[in-house]
Amino acid sequence: DVKVTQSSRYLVKRTGEKVFLECVQDMDHENMFWYRQDPGLGLRLIYFSYDVKMKEKGDIPEGYSVSREKKERFSLILESASTNQTSMYLCAIRGGAGYEQYFGPGTRLTVT
Amino acid sequence: QQQVKQSPQSLIVQKGGISIINCAYENTAFDYFPWYQQFPGKGPALLIAIRPDVSEKKEGRFTISFNKSAKQFSLHIMDSQPGDSATYFCAASMDSGGSQGNLIFGKGTKLSVKP
Numbered sequence: 771d772v773k774v775t776q777s778s779r780y781l782v783k784r785t786g787e788k789v790f791l792e793c794v795q796d797m798d799h800e801n802m803f804w805y806r807q808d809p810g811l812g813l814r815l816i817y818f819s820y821d822v823k824m825k826e827k828g829d830i831p832e833g834y835s836v837s838r839e840k841k842e843r844f845s846l847i848l849e850s851a852s853t854n855q856t857s858m859y860l861c862a863i864r865g866g867a868g869y870e871q872y873f874g875p876g877t878r879l880t881v882t
Numbered sequence: 883q884q885q886v887k888q889s890p891q892s893l894i895v896q897k898g899g900i901s902i903i904n905c906a907y908e909n910t911a912f913d914y915f916p917w918y919q920q921f922p923g924k925g926p927a928l929l930i931a932i933r934p935d936v937s938e939k940k941e942g943r944f945t946i947s948f949n950k951s952a953k954q955f956s957l958h959i960m961d962s963q964p965g966d967s968a969t970y971f972c973a974a975s976m977d978s979g980g981s982q983g984n985l986i987f988g989k990g991t992k993l994s995v996k997p
Contacts, residue, residue, distance in 0.1 A: 774925075803984075810891070812971060812989035813926070828984075860925055869914045869975045871985055873925030 772797050774874035776861055782880045789848040791877050793861030801864040802844035803871065804828075804836065806857040813860065819844055851881045886974050888988025895995050901959040903991045905972035908953065912974040916985070917946065917957045920969045929970070930957070962995045969993070 777792035793802065803818040805828075815828030817836040825836050833855060837845045848855055861874040887906045895901045905915075916931035932939045932946040932955065939946045945958040959966055969992050973985040 810989060812888075813987040815984060818984065862925075869985070870916070870928055870931070873918075873927070875923075875925050 772872040774861055774863055774872055776874040776877050778877050779875065780878050782882065783851050784882055785852060787851050789851045789879065791846040791859055793844045793874055795842050795863045797863060798841065799863045802838065803862040804844065804846045805860045805862065807860055808857050816846065853881050855879065856881045886972060886986050886988045888972050888991060890991060892992045895962045895993065897962065897964060897995055897997050899962050901962045901966065901993055902956055903970055904954065904956045905988050906954045907974050909976065911976045914975040915948065915955050916973050918971040918973065920971065926971060964995045964997050967993055967995050
């Protein structure tokens with residue numbers, strides 16, 4: 771079974787704090803993704819990575835950065851958290867010949 | 883051109899009935915169309931997927947119908963059960979350009995199956 775783990779299920783942070791969300795996979799897949807999910811807006815792609823130290827902007831990268839120092843780990847960074855970044859954050863991986871993406875359980879982040 | 887439009891936003895079906903969720907796309911370069919199922923507090927899970935070389939794919943009670951000329955595809959859940967109550971997302975992808983297979987998601991449909 772594909773396993774994607776996220777560092778926290780629930781997180782509460784204050785405005786202005788630096789926030790790290792971590793995603794770890796055990797499948798040796800090259801492609802990793804960060805999405806945010808908001809009611810009525812579906813899943814929106816923040817950043818993705820095709821390889822170690824490689825990153826690409828998705829549809830909504832503003833206010834976020836990422837880091838991929840090792841193949842199995844992809845981190846999402848909120849440099850200065852704001853209330854409009856309160857959301858569910860989902861990590862996904864994709865590998866092999868297919869397009870299938872496998873998601874982690876998500877981190878529900880609340881910024882107060 | 884990159885959008886995937888999903889309807890309805892919410893759906894209530896009686897147990898044993900058929901649930902139907904529709905999606906439409908514009909970009910004819912899309913060549914992979916998955917459906918994801920998400921239960922509260924969980925990440926989305928791949929349910930079933932289709933490529934445009936077939937018009938229908940069935941897995942158990944779940945069927946994707948694909949209409950290439952209309953640029954539409956739909957998910958049918960036969961004999962719907964309360965355990966099917968979840969949010970369903972359609973998506974589309976293409977293996978070209980810089981996106982390299984990134985999924986474009988619809989906005990989701992919240993399905994409730996009443997006992």
